[in-house]
Amino acid sequence: MIPSKAKWKFTYSNDDLPHFDHQLSISSLTERLLVQRGISTNEEAQRFLTPELTHLLNPMLLKDMDKAVARVKQAIVKGESILVFGDYDADGVSSTTLMVEALQELGAICDYYIPNRFTEGYGPNEDAFKAAHKQGYTVIITVDTGIAAVHEAEVAKQLGIDLIITDHHEEQEVLPNAFAIIHPKCSPEYSFKELAGVGVAFKFAQALLGYFPNQFLDLVVIGTIADLVPLVNENRVLAHFGLKAITSTKRPGLVALKNNCNIEGAVTEENIGFLIGPRINAVGRLQDANAAVDLLLTKDMVQADELAQFIDQLNQERQKIVTEISKEAEELVEADSTGMNEKVIIVAKEGWNEGVLGIVASKLVRIYDRPAIVLSINKEKKTAKGSARSIAAFDLFSNCMQIRKDFINFGGHAQAAGMTLAEENISVIRKKLNQLASEQLSADDFKQLLTIDHTVEIKDLDVSLIVELNKLAPFGMGNPKPLFHVRAVPTELRQIGNQKNHLKMSIEQAEAKLDSIGFGMGDMYSKISPNAEMDLIGELEINEWNGKRKVQLLLKDLAITEWQLFDYRGSKHWRKQLIPLLGEQSAAVTFQTIDGTGSLPPEINHVQIDENWEVDYELTMVEDLILLDLPNSLEQLAQVIKAINPSRIYACYLVHEGHYFNSIPNREDFKWFYAMLLKHKEFNISVDTPKLSKHKSWKPEKIRFITQVFFELEFVKIENGILKPHSQPSKKDLTEAPIYQQKLNQLEIETTLYYSNYKELKKWFTSEMNEVVSPKEEVTHGL
Incomplete structure (x- = not known):
């Protein structure tokens, strides 16, 4: 599961079917987009699509x-x-x-x-x-x-x-x-x-x-x-x-x-x-x-x-100054332990260039999803002067006008403003604006809002459609570039760019394919598991390369609503790959007595599962479950999975001496061995095992297993290392021997959890997942 970074708002309804005249010669998708822009008549549509002076x-x-x-x-x-x-x-x-x-x-x-x-x-x-x-x-x-x-x-x-x-x-x-x-x-x-x-x-x-x-x-x-x-x-x-x-x-x-x-x-x-x-x-x-x-x-x-x-x-110099001030402003925000910037950020420092503070404020809004005011302090005049930018849910102009007396000068719009104030009033204004924001805003208001125009099927997309959609341009405030939702599975995923900071993928939906690129989203690469169905939000555009034109999705956000499996089975380097991915709600689980946590960070909770283990509340909040070794039974692991219901499972176990390739002897093997024992009357375990191993090309472990099964079933007795048949052996099936059952159990565990392919393993985990959706699985973007 990967939650969306932004809040998604789906603005369309399948019931909202437009009724434009066929003379417009536009697709139904373009018609829907016009309706969503408040255009409902042929005349309005014509004026919008073909502006006239x-x-x-x-x-x-x-x-x-x-x-x-x-x-x-x-x-x-x-x-x-x-x-x-x-x-x-x-x-x-x-x-x-x-x-x-x-x-x-x-x-x-x-x-x-x-x-x-x-x-x-x-x-x-x-x-x-x-x-x-x-x-x-x-x-x-x-x-x-x-x-x-x-x-x-x-x-x-x-x-x-x-x-x-x-x-x-x-x-x-x-x-x-x-x-x-x-x-x-x-x-x-x-x-x-x-x-x-x-x-x-x-x-x-x-x-x-x-x-x-x-x-x-x-x-x-x-x-x-x-x-x-x-x-x-x-x-x-x-x-x-x-x-x-x-x-x-x-x-x-x-x-x-x-x-x-x-x-x-x-x-x-x-x-x-x-x-x-x-x-x-x-x-x-x-x-x-x-x-x-x-x-x-x-x-x-x-x-x-x-x-x-x-x-x-000058522009290059401006960019350099913005970078320097932005870094200092972020440091001030991060260093604030008072909580006074919780809803509205106000940072101030002497010597900041007043001319770029609006850009810095915009950067803070993008980083923290909070309204931001950035001020340069003039110690001589004992004043502070700067710029502000806001989020969609907070009208900066009207809220600042409520406390206009605290400013020397103030002016602007709902989303941007400039102001001058007495230096001593910085804390006063910070307190008042944070109070106003607390009264007006909910937690969702602090997430960037993506307004989604339509869900599209990949098979319906072609270059001519994108050309038609561009008739809605020029895009900007009041007429944003349309955002589309696509649900698909990635067939190819890679990082691109010198810093590997961009995400490139091909997605597939009912055999139709679409390329997608997410600039600045390269960090998502390691967080996306194979074959995970994804919800993608982006702009549709035409990508031209070597004379070929193809539709491309310019990615703005993504989400995976299903749980994810990351397969590190058999890898000795999984720690290096895995640790950077883990969040605060992580737990490493071991089932054997040996602590397999190794060099995991101390903040990751380690849980040892045994017969006395009981689930606690803290464990139910775990999002990332790391499995470090195999359980003693599939039922034991199933109990853990159902109790925790994680968003992500990391299979990191390694089998050194597996039972999978040391398969259980068949009944003919058992019959041959018993007949040999009856014929020779006895079998010296230490002396005869190597001989038999060479004669039958059996591994010594196989011979020891057969003797142990016969002993547990009371077919034979062992005295001083000598194996002899019972004169009156009990009548039991081979499967009744505890070691035989243990071997079957271990074989089932390894077959299911270790030697299975990715799809088989995920299918098993999914079948064991708790059917009750926990609060942490709630989807916040409206899907």
Whole structure:
């Protein structure tokens, strides 16, 4: 048995049969996936599968849009200077670039400003606004920021600056008193509320220009995907056409960035999320983000190449810093003996780079399945500043808003946030958030959730089906890549990679085969027993190699719900192989008087089974049962198996002098020996045994066994080592002799437990297993 690492949630029902028009020409599986995404009509399905730019909403539906457009155009006519105030992440950088280019196209006198993460922090600030005023700016447009800038809006008003806020972050209790606020969540008539910051900026640019600006789609897709907004509705349309635009873009900065990332052909959402986005983000994480904006704005290919190489170097440095801080953060978590990080992890240390703490928090969430806040302490200011990431079941924004007074600054989303607080408040916030989490979350909430779209049969999978399923892309938040469940038996299993850290297998189901690969799952190799039926969860993809295209399952999790047998019979090296596999609930069992535990770790419980043995509660909790020698009877082992009902059995016994090959003499052997004894009247055991052994090619053990059987049955008597026949022998069957019964018993034990093949051995153990399912066998993932 191998439990799943994640919590599995099966979202489908065989009763949910869709009824789409045949004109869609899609498989029933694709139809089911559409239904699970809330799509139930032909029109909705058509819009989802074939997005159109006409599906986008009118930007004038956004509150204050008309007012903001009029003010910007007025500024252009009067020659006023306009400052675009952005943010330092990929969404903010792409938003800033887009807005600057739109204003330049309109002939505006404009520039951009992105605050330094380390010296100014997130969002608008008073000093920056005052500096802008001195430089003659009369209009400031924020992009991807500003909704929490209540004080800064008042500063702008006092300075005579008209502040136009475009943002998408969660609004707080009080809105800024700005000239205009363009924000989907603050716009009752705008039905879609989940635009990224760059999406809002795009809408503003469209309204300003008076036409649909296709030239900005390559920018829109970066912020939309990198900022992890739901890829549904308008975001799906923008991402769909944005991926096409960035694939064919002539923008020097993006061409250089793609070359730097070795992206060829069609750009995918994975390319944005794992290659392009992180590089743009790296700039603002380590210094001010101007280089990233300059890269996207430049029209010079030489400058673009130089900036792209510089940004790649920053990204490599960022990766190194993340590795170092992550290690230190994990050490702090592991060293915590107070239990205060039980539900929500909060770690803090002086000197940590503030720019990468969100990535570190994400790593902690993946490792510990807990919400995590990672803070850098400033001893001079006596403050702590950092980032937070959460699990699906814990709304970080709403819970932190309940204790908002304990933060100096706070903002973000349900799953991600940034904050500044007094150093002395770290323990206060830790205590309060852990209390809130304790009240809201169950044990299952702390397991990663895998939402499974469907169970598939291997025989139904082919390349054309996967091509069709990819019509559901681009995948992301709100439209995750489908996860499928397959139940099958592995026919080939191996570790691959330089570090043997990946798991490669072929699985078979009713003679149909499917390749599967689990990256980072190489440690599972030794935990999977032969012929075990497995439940696999993964994504279906097309693997192309040497011109051949095959369906492949990209493994995300696995489970084995049946008990497992690991066969180390006859091996002298089983300790080296076995010990790394054992968990805390392990027991080594011996039946003979000799202690066979050898060099097993002391934490493994050793149990000697004899006629006085009784099962105790602790033994019933054992998951791993190690059998170190053979029992005195099959019934004795069966009693142990039924009492413990283990999840895994390790057969580690070795037979040195087996009875299997020293088979029991047949009746003709016994008859010949008795006739010989009657003829010669006596048999000198020590003298005549070697002679007879040579004459009949019998082993001495066989001769001794025959004499012992005759003696126990009172067919013969033994005096001074001389064997003589009884004058009146008893009438008994050979099988009545105790030694004969013992030999039969031992032969049965060895035949069943040692000389059987794997399937035969497992069948015997299975037949003896307790039929009552114990609590430790409960399946937690819904199967």
